[in-house]
Amino acid sequence: MKPFKRAEHSSHAAFFKALGHPTRLWIVRQLADGKEQCVCEFVDEAKVDFSTISQHLSILKQARILVDDKRGKSVYYTLACPCIAGLLDCLDNRLEKEIK
Amino acid sequence: MKPFKRAEHSSHAAFFKALGHPTRLWIVRQLADGKEQCVCEFVDEAKVDFSTISQHLSILKQARILVDDKRGKSVYYTLACPCIAGLLDCLDNRLEKEIK
DNA sequence: ATATCATTTTGGCATATTGCCAAATGACAA
DNA sequence: TTGTCATTTGGCAATATGCCAAAATGATAT
Numbered sequence: 001m002k003p004f005k006r007a008e009h010s011s012h013a014a015f016f017k018a019l020g021h022p023t024r025l026w027i028v029r030q031l032a033d034g035k036e037q038c039v040c041e042f043v044d045e046a047k048v049d050f051s052t053i054s055q056h057l058s059i060l061k062q063a064r065i066l067v068d069d070k071r072g073k074s075v076y077y078t079l080a081c082p083c084i085a086g087l088l089d090c091l092d093n094r095l096e097k098e099i100k
Numbered sequence: 101m102k103p104f105k106r107a108e109h110s111s112h113a114a115f116f117k118a119l120g121h122p123t124r125l126w127i128v129r130q131l132a133d134g135k136e137q138c139v140c141e142f143v144d145e146a147k148v149d150f151s152t153i154s155q156h157l158s159i160l161k162q163a164r165i166l167v168d169d170k171r172g173k174s175v176y177y178t179l180a181c182p183c184i185a186g187l188l189d190c191l192d193n194r195l196e197k198e199i200k
Numbered sequence: 201a202t203a204t205c206a207t208t209t210t211g212g213c214a215t216a217t218t219g220c221c222a223a224a225t226g227a228c229a230a
Numbered sequence: 231t232t233g234t235c236a237t238t239t240g241g242c243a244a245t246a247t248g249c250c251a252a253a254a255t256g257a258t259a260t
Contacts, residue, residue: 001130001137004146009122009129015191017120021248022109025116029109030101037101039207046104049250054208056248064194073206073258083190090183091115094164121219139236149221154237156219173229173235 018063019087023048024056027077028065032085036069036076118163119187123148124156127177128165132185136169136176 019025023046030037039057043050057077060066067080079085119125123146130137139157143150157177160166165184169176179185 001141001145004123004126006122009126012191012195013120013122013125015120015194016116016125016187020113020115020117020120022106022113023104023248025113026104026109041101043206045101048248050207051209051251052249058208070207070257073204073256075207081190081194083193087116087187087190090181090187091112093183094115094181095112123219143236148219150236151222151238152220158237170227170236173227175236 015063015065018059018065021056023053024060027053027056027060028079028084029088031066031077031079032088034079034082034085036078038074038076040074115163115165118159118165121156123153124160127153127156127160128179128184129188131166131177131179132188134179134182134185136178138174138176140174 019028026046027042030042039050039053042053042057046053057066057068060077061068064080065084066077069076069078119128126146127142130142139150139153142153142157146153157166157168160177161168164180166177167180169178
């Protein structure tokens with residue numbers, strides 16, 4: 001059993017914490033196919049202020065879950081790594097089992 | 101773009117939320133090799149009250165991340181599914197990249 | 201240069217959540 | 231019954247949260 005160093009695990013936990021919010025999880029799901037989406041598309045669909053969406057995107061970016069790309073007037077977001085989609089698969093697996 | 105149904109994503113987010121705490125993440129890491137651990141072993145190593153550990157374990161169980169097994173006087177915990185270890189791999193991948 | 205569009209950042213607030221300990225309870229074995 | 235190991239409950243102080251509104255930034259177009 002390895003010793004428990006709180007500080008180390010705190011920073012790591014931020015990664016999962018970022019995924020632990022309904023709006024942010026929804027955003028990540030929209031990108032799970034690997035395609036990019038413009039910020040404005042998220043704003044159109046979610047019923048929250050555009051500044052709120054921007055904050056959520058910023059949290060996901062800091063957690064290295066998404067990366068952004070500014071082109072022209074707009075900003076486009078993509079998964080930082082294909083393995084993120086794998087996280088969702090694991091989640092969805094457990095949900096299926098929950099039914100039976 | 102799929103419509104944003106908050107309630108649905110809220111319950112799903114609980115899964116990641118459970119991983120978003122230093123102590124809980126540490127616990128899951130101790131089990132990542134697939135072996136079981138007794139509650140008392142976590143208590144010995146972490147510097148928090150045993151009731152606190154128990155609460156964290158309960159959260160992880162509810163999120164279907166761990167399963168428990170009572171044998172004799174003790175309770176043993178294991179990963180609910182090998183794919184949980186994969187989540188940690190994804191996390192650790194991004195940490196490596198962070199260094200360079 | 202000025203205006204416009206898309207996004208981010210800041211400030212502030214009310215609320216909700218959190219993590220923890222201590223004490224009580226449960227379950228089981230000896 | 232007594233002692234262990236673990237879970238549950240109650241309560242609390244501290245913190246974090248999510249959100250909106252307004253201001254600031256940045257890039258493009260006129």
